[in-house]
Amino acid sequence: MPKPGVAPPESLVQTACPLDCPDACTLDVTVRGGRVTKIDGSKDNHITDGYICAKVRTFHERVYGDDRLLYPAIRRGAKGSGQFKRATWDDALDLVVSKMQEARASAPETILPLCYGGSNGMLTQDFADAILFRRLGASRLLRTVCAAPTGAANMGLYGKMASTSYEDYPQAKLIVVWGVNPGVSGIHIMPFLKEARDNGAYVVVIDPRSTTVARQADLHLAVRPGTDLPVALAIHRYLFEEGHADEAFLAEHARGAASLRERAKEWTFARAAEVSGVAADQIRQLAGRYVKAAPALVKCGWGLERNRNGGSAAAAVLALPAVAGKFGVRGGGFSMSNSASWNIERPWITEPEPPTRAMNMNKVGRFLTEPEGLPVNLLFVYNCNPVAILPDQRRVIKGLEREDLFTVVFDQVLTDTAMYADVVLPATTFLEHYDTARGYGPITLQLGKPVIDAVGESRPNHDVFMDLARRLDLAVDGDPADELEGMLAVLSGLPTKIGDDLREWWKAAPPNGGRPIQFVDVFPKTPDQKIDLFPEALNKQAPKGLYGFQPDPGTAEFPLALITPASDRTISSTLGELPRPAVTLEMNPEDAAARNIDDGAPIRVWNALGEVLVKAHLTPLLRPGTVAMPKGVWRRHTANGFTSNALAPDTLADLGGGACFNDARVQVARRGK
Numbered sequence: 001m002p003k004p005g006v007a008p009p010e011s012l013v014q015t016a017c018p019l020d021c022p023d024a025c026t027l028d029v030t031v032r033g034g035r036v037t038k039i040d041g042s043k044d045n046h047i048t049d050g051y052i053c054a055k056v057r058t059f060h061e062r063v064y065g066d067d068r069l070l071y072p073a074i075r076r077g078a079k080g081s082g083q084f085k086r087a088t089w090d091d092a093l094d095l096v097v098s099k100m101q102e103a104r105a106s107a108p109e110t111i112l113p114l115c116y117g118g119s120n121g122m123l124t125q126d127f128a129d130a131i132l133f134r135r136l137g138a139s140r141l142l143r144t145v146c147a148a149p150t151g152a153a154n155m156g157l158y159g160k161m162a163s164t165s166y167e168d169y170p171q172a173k174l175i176v177v178w179g180v181n182p183g184v185s186g187i188h189i190m191p192f193l194k195e196a197r198d199n200g201a202y203v204v205v206i207d208p209r210s211t212t213v214a215r216q217a218d219l220h221l222a223v224r225p226g227t228d229l230p231v232a233l234a235i236h237r238y239l240f241e242e243g244h245a246d247e248a249f250l251a252e253h254a255r256g257a258a259s260l261r262e263r264a265k266e267w268t269f270a271r272a273a274e275v276s277g278v279a280a281d282q283i284r285q286l287a288g289r290y291v292k293a294a295p296a297l298v299k300c301g302w303g304l305e306r307n308r309n310g311g312s313a314a315a316a317v318l319a320l321p322a323v324a325g326k327f328g329v330r331g332g333g334f335s336m337s338n339s340a341s342w343n344i345e346r347p348w349i350t351e352p353e354p355p356t357r358a359m360n361m362n363k364v365g366r367f368l369t370e371p372e373g374l375p376v377n378l379l380f381v382y383n384c385n386p387v388a389i390l391p392d393q394r395r396v397i398k399g400l401e402r403e404d405l406f407t408v409v410f411d412q413v414l415t416d417t418a419m420y421a422d423v424v425l426p427a428t429t430f431l432e433h434y435d436t437a438r439g440y441g442p443i444t445l446q447l448g449k450p451v452i453d454a455v456g457e458s459r460p461n462h463d464v465f466m467d468l469a470r471r472l473d474l475a476v477d478g479d480p481a482d483e484l485e486g487m488l489a490v491l492s493g494l495p496t497k498i499g500d501d502l503r504e505w506w507k508a509a510p511p512n513g514g515r516p517i518q519f520v521d522v523f524p525k526t527p528d529q530k531i532d533l534f535p536e537a538l539n540k541q542a543p544k545g546l547y548g549f550q551p552d553p554g555t556a557e558f559p560l561a562l563i564t565p566a567s568d569r570t571i572s573s574t575l576g577e578l579p580r581p582a583v584t585l586e587m588n589p590e591d592a593a594a595r596n597i598d599d600g601a602p603i604r605v606w607n608a609l610g611e612v613l614v615k616a617h618l619t620p621l622l623r624p625g626t627v628a629m630p631k632g633v634w635r636r637h638t639a640n641g642f643t644s645n646a647l648a649p650d651t652l653a654d655l656g657g658g659a660c661f662n663d664a665r666v667q668v669a670r671r672g673k
């Protein structure tokens with residue numbers, strides 16, 4: 001024990017960030033007296049390079065915050081009241097087990113595990129939880145709230161070929177940053193973009209908002225939400241019709257080019273401009289520059305997928321380097337999520353996925369309130385705050401209020417969803433347990449180490465799920481018994497043998513030291529290793545066929561497009577509990593003036609699904625006709641306890657069953673003071 005008045009010694013512990021962010025930073029965490037006092041980026045990782053986002057820099061405010069769950073608890077008040085009685089782990093788990101046995105005896109598919117986005121660590125998700133829910137025969141969750149349309153497009157066209165890494169951006173002479181804001185998400189792209197610009201690269205940004213990166217760009221196309229597809233198709237039309245398509249490359253490496261050409265035919269620059277709301281000259285300029293530049297890189301984000309045309313838009317964007325012949329050079333091709341390019345085995349899951357029903361998470365509110373077939377009677381929520389992240393928030397809440405629904409929430413803090421739980425179980429944060437941190441921007445894998453003891457009575461995910469499996473008599477010999485066996489199982493699933501340092505793995509495993517050149521080091525993983533520019537499965541899935549455009553869902557009553565971009569407040573919805581300024585609605589002064597709304601005025605934003613009460617923030621950085629609120633915020637940050645999710649429809653994108661947050665159309669009016 002340190003002497004009174006003498007500061008306890010300080011230590012610096014290295015770990016890694018497993019949160020749902022592409023970068024997977026290496027962290028230097030300062031610990032004093034068993035408590036985290038500072039979190040910073042490590043210089044040991046050339047991507048992190050000594051800095052991290054402001055969100056994780058303050059992560060210890062979550063670890064020790066007022067909302068931290070310290071012990072298990074059982075509901076004693078009305079659902080939503082947040083009144084709980086402290087329980088022992090044994091009592092809480094006994095209750096969960098009895099409800100699981102009851103549900104299992106009636107129909108195991110009445111159990112729905114619900115998880116997404118809280119952590120990408122391999123011990124925290126799809127580990128013991130997968131073992132438990134498979135053996136139970138629970139319903140399966142389709143994790144489609146993010147990245148499903150872009151994932152479907154990449155899978156269909158390229159079989160999920162690994163993409164160009166951040167480090168190769170500086171080689172590019174032209175970079176199109178399409179539907180992503182690296183100023184707040186995947187921030188470690190920024191220095192590489194700057195280096196590219198310093199080397200003379202021409203940077204184009206396509207985004208309805210004039211973000212920091214858009215303001216620094218040479219060309220900014222502020223498209224209407226949901227119209228990226230016509231812009232991409234107009235470029236394809238230009239490539240094909242003006243003799244700029246790389247026919248030799250297409251003949252050797254692709255199929256389906258004729259069908260893509262046919263679908264692009266109607267999209268002249270003028271027509272794409274009319275639909276997308278940007279000048280035809282801007283699209284022409286982009287197309288002309290793209291043809292001439294080498295290497296030319298397209299960074300495909302997630303902003304373009306969150307609408308009715310999102311899958312086709314992503315497919316058309318990803319098809320650009322194929323048609324224009326931009327592969328085969330360092331700094332060329334496309335850059336996007338590498339999350340499924342890894343081929344990691346999961347040997348700890350010994351049985352096949354059961355043929356139980358698959359439930360699209362964007363429809364959870366509907367499944368809970370208007371079941372077709374078997375109802376969901378037991379909802380097990382972990383790594384996720386569905387009230388804050390799913391569309392049609394009012395319906396989700398209505399479902400959680402069902403008295404006959406038994407809800408377990410296993411989380412680090414008392415989330416908006418936990419308020420409706422029957423049993424709350426406290427989980428450790430990544431600073432309190434072992435795990436992996438896997439980048440899906442840079443191709444990296446690191447070991448996450450506990451830097452402090454578990455806070456309160458919190459326990460790691462794998463520990464609790466294996467405990468439940470044992471209590472349900474579902475454990476078998478060979479299951480990973482503890483954290484060490486868990487980590488060994490994870491390591492045995494990696495495609496390449498590793499040395500002593502896990503961080504060295506990525507240098508050896510992915511081709512070219514984690515910096516693959518597309519069509520030199522990596523090729524499409526389709527059966528014939530060719531790009532399929534018109535996959536029949538995708539064509540069948542899309543309501544208007546692949547590359548078929550669906551018009552704007554706006555009406556005279558609800559004309560404004562509401563977008564919900566990533567912000568500097570949360571990662572998914574993680575950290576949304578922390579005190580932050582109240583949420584505002586960003587709107588263009590032109591739209592505000594038409595409604596007699598001043599900057600800072602209290603306003604009402606509504607549509608047929610719900611209403612949100614916030615204040616207006618007038619900014620010319622958003623195109624007229626489009627308004628914006630940040631995604632992932634919690635109910636406490638608006639005046640009436642509803643967020644933008646209350647205005648988002650639970651309709652699905654054309655591909656992959658993705659969410660359509662950016663198809664929310666709303667009206668805005670001033671409120672009385």
Ligand code: SF4
Nearest residue numbers: 017021024025053056
């Ligand atoms: S959230 Fe992203 S940028 Fe922030 S520390 Fe984690 S990996 Fe790094």
